[in-house]
Amino acid sequence: xxxxxxxxxxxxxxxxxxxxxxxxxSDSASNYFPWYKQELGKGPQLIIDIRSNVGEKKDQRIAVxxxxxxxxxxxxxxxxxxxxxxxxxCAPLDTGRRALTFGSxxxxxxxx
Amino acid sequence: xxxxxxxxxxxxxxxGQEVTLRCKPISGHxxxxxxxxxxxxxxxxxIYFNNNVPIDDSGMPEDRFSAKMPNASFSTLKIxxxxxxxxxxxxCASSFPLRGTEAFFGQGTRLxxx
Numbered sequence: 001x002x003x004x005x006x007x008x009x010x011x012x013x014x015x016x017x018x019x020x021x022x023x024x025x026s027d028s029a030s031n032y033f034p035w036y037k038q039e040l041g042k043g044p045q046l047i048i049d050i051r052s053n054v055g056e057k058k059d060q061r062i063a064v065x066x067x068x069x070x071x072x073x074x075x076x077x078x079x080x081x082x083x084x085x086x087x088x089x090c091a092p093l094d095t096g097r098r099a100l101t102f103g104s105x106x107x108x109x110x111x112x
Numbered sequence: 113x114x115x116x117x118x119x120x121x122x123x124x125x126x127x128g129q130e131v132t133l134r135c136k137p138i139s140g141h142x143x144x145x146x147x148x149x150x151x152x153x154x155x156x157x158x159i160y161f162n163n164n165v166p167i168d169d170s171g172m173p174e175d176r177f178s179a180k181m182p183n184a185s186f187s188t189l190k191i192x193x194x195x196x197x198x199x200x201x202x203x204c205a206s207s208f209p210l211r212g213t214e215a216f217f218g219q220g221t222r223l224x225x226x
Binding site: 034036041042043044045046049089091097098099100101102103104105 | 116145147154155156157160167168170203205214215216217218219220
């Protein structure tokens with residue numbers, strides 16, 4: 001199965017700063033790499049994803065970069081805002097189980 | 113579309129009682145997933161269905177847990193008998209793989225077994 005490690009577990013930044021969260025995975029055949037955001041009392045919600053045929057994808061203030069050789073991908077949030085405060089999960093596709101395997105989560109706190 | 117709908121949102125039950133959690137996936141989605149979230153173990157995949165057929169139930173913790181999907185618009189996760197260590201938030205998610213692998217999650221059911 002897919003082994004997923006996510007770092008850091010907590011991250012505190014000042015409003016306007018950038019935040020980076022990293023995820024490593026073990027399934028070399030994995031071809032789908034999403035990031036989910038979970039707010040208090042809600043289910044995880046997809047914020048950005050990338051497939052193995054590209055190295056970077058950007059959507060306004062968020063971006064994901066993928067290094068398939070090293071088997072890691074990262075979430076980048078620029079110009080952070082207080083509403084970015086939440087728990088973020090990486091969830092690479094486990095090709096054996098054909099389902100997403102979630103990392104342990106990163107609690108991001110953006111200080112106003 | 114209303115999204116994935118789970119019920120109840122909260123459930124408090126006594127140890128030994130039967131608990132049934134319900135899920136209505138997004139119309140047209142043909143894959144349905146049940147996840148459990150706890151502080152200690154994070155988000156774990158329990159079971160998933162494709163076209164109403166269980167594909168992988170290796171995450172189901174014990175025989176006390178069972179899941180069914182009698183039709184494309186409804187699924188249940190049952191715990192019988194329930195134990196305090198089953199206390200967690202249970203999420204249902206659905207996806208339509210032919211259009212991508214994005215999983216859409218419901219709001220979850222917070223289960224407390226006392």
